[in-house]
Amino acid sequence: MQASLRLLNKRRFLPIFITQLLGAFNDNLFKNAMVLFVVYSVYNDERSETWFSAIATGVFILPFFLLSALSGQLADQRDKAKIIRIVKAAEIGIMIVGAIGLSLIWTGFAVHSLAIPLLLAALFAMGIHSTFFGPIKYAILPQHLHDDEVLGGTGLVEAGTYIAILAGTILAGIIPIEAAAIGVIVTACIGYFAGRSVPPAPSLMVPQPIDFHIIRSSITLVRGTMHVRRLFLAIMSISFFWTIGAVLFIQFPPLVKNVLTADKAVASLFLAIFSIGIAIGSIAINRLLGGHVSAKYAPASVIGMAACLIAFHLVCRFWVAAPDGHLLSFHDFLNHPMAIPLSACLLGVATFGGMFVVPLYAFLTTTVEKCEAARTVAANNIVNSGAMVVGSLIAIGLSIAGMSVIDQLLLVAAMCPPCAWLAWRLHCACD
Numbered sequence: 001m002q003a004s005l006r007l008l009n010k011r012r013f014l015p016i017f018i019t020q021l022l023g024a025f026n027d028n029l030f031k032n033a034m035v036l037f038v039v040y041s042v043y044n045d046e047r048s049e050t051w052f053s054a055i056a057t058g059v060f061i062l063p064f065f066l067l068s069a070l071s072g073q074l075a076d077q078r079d080k081a082k083i084i085r086i087v088k089a090a091e092i093g094i095m096i097v098g099a100i101g102l103s104l105i106w107t108g109f110a111v112h113s114l115a116i117p118l119l120l121a122a123l124f125a126m127g128i129h130s131t132f133f134g135p136i137k138y139a140i141l142p143q144h145l146h147d148d149e150v151l152g153g154t155g156l157v158e159a160g161t162y163i164a165i166l167a168g169t170i171l172a173g174i175i176p177i178e179a180a181a182i183g184v185i186v187t188a189c190i191g192y193f194a195g196r197s198v199p200p201a202p203s204l205m206v207p208q209p210i211d212f213h214i215i216r217s218s219i220t221l222v223r224g225t226m227h228v229r230r231l232f233l234a235i236m237s238i239s240f241f242w243t244i245g246a247v248l249f250i251q252f253p254p255l256v257k258n259v260l261t262a263d264k265a266v267a268s269l270f271l272a273i274f275s276i277g278i279a280i281g282s283i284a285i286n287r288l289l290g291g292h293v294s295a296k297y298a299p300a301s302v303i304g305m306a307a308c309l310i311a312f313h314l315v316c317r318f319w320v321a322a323p324d325g326h327l328l329s330f331h332d333f334l335n336h337p338m339a340i341p342l343s344a345c346l347l348g349v350a351t352f353g354g355m356f357v358v359p360l361y362a363f364l365t366t367t368v369e370k371c372e373a374a375r376t377v378a379a380n381n382i383v384n385s386g387a388m389v390v391g392s393l394i395a396i397g398l399s400i401a402g403m404s405v406i407d408q409l410l411l412v413a414a415m416c417p418p419c420a421w422l423a424w425r426l427h428c429a430c431d
Contacts, residue, residue, distance in 0.1 A: 021160045024168070030180070039254065058392040070217060073378075076203060085198075094125040228367075241419060244391070247395050276347065312346055
């Protein structure tokens, strides 16, 4: 662990770490400030709240599905540091549009006709920003780090990402929405200057024509990656995990408001606990594996995740709600007799999730040649985003069918055993 932390003193790692940390922070500050405000201040029924949460998730994920092939080609055939500078400059303009949307919805001006469309447009643009930054975030590590540093660097990136998600999520739930509008612009500006310090990472392959046909290039990329059995198993395992994660993130705000009868600060706390757990799991698995990239603990981790989800469901089932018309404050929630077991179950879900997914991301970038790492991550993003869109549609469909958010937790738990089977197959194929 100390060896991994020493990477934070290296210019070949620190700027990219800070840049991705600020990007993750801004994504979540903006998205959660928007979703929590709409869920708690615009809509007043569980179905509409679930729909909006699912639509927001889908809008953010869609660019990953459409543009990951293009982003992977660019990252492998162009200097990754130059792409980072372009992407981070674009983030400033995107966040200006998002801040206008947040300001409009705060004042109550043209909420449905202008404010919400502006917010969703900015969220879609941030999805594009993350689509082009995502492959670089992982693919640049094998290029700048030594082979025995890649797992530790990946773990730090994951831990940093979820700490940033934690900070952005907490702030989104406690600061006024007008402060969030200012914060997203300031963060984008700082992220741009951090990105300018990333050392050059030129292409390691002979330049080839870039296919700008997004459908054809996506099919070609996925087909060219998924025929490798180990990559297929790793990508499918990660995709199952993020389908589970998508459904959970969609359900958190309406579950907290309508089942636990708590305010938006508690909804923010839920997302924060999830982020803390992922960060803990990211660091813990690095220590267990001792820097060796392996799926050894992945099957057990996802089964542990399922057990915690079932326990979380049971605690929610027996939760004593607040009187009609009242929402528990942050302080009232913490004093609830079932708050600690509920939080512990959620923390367990996320910790096991982090232990499961981090080695698989490291596996993607170390199994292939360094010049192919970005395209491998991009292929993974295409399949992952498709799975997450399916998860969003499942959440919407189950809400339309009348299934409560509590019962949907059991469906999420039922998705864990197939994920464990895939991870076990991957472990057998690699060891």
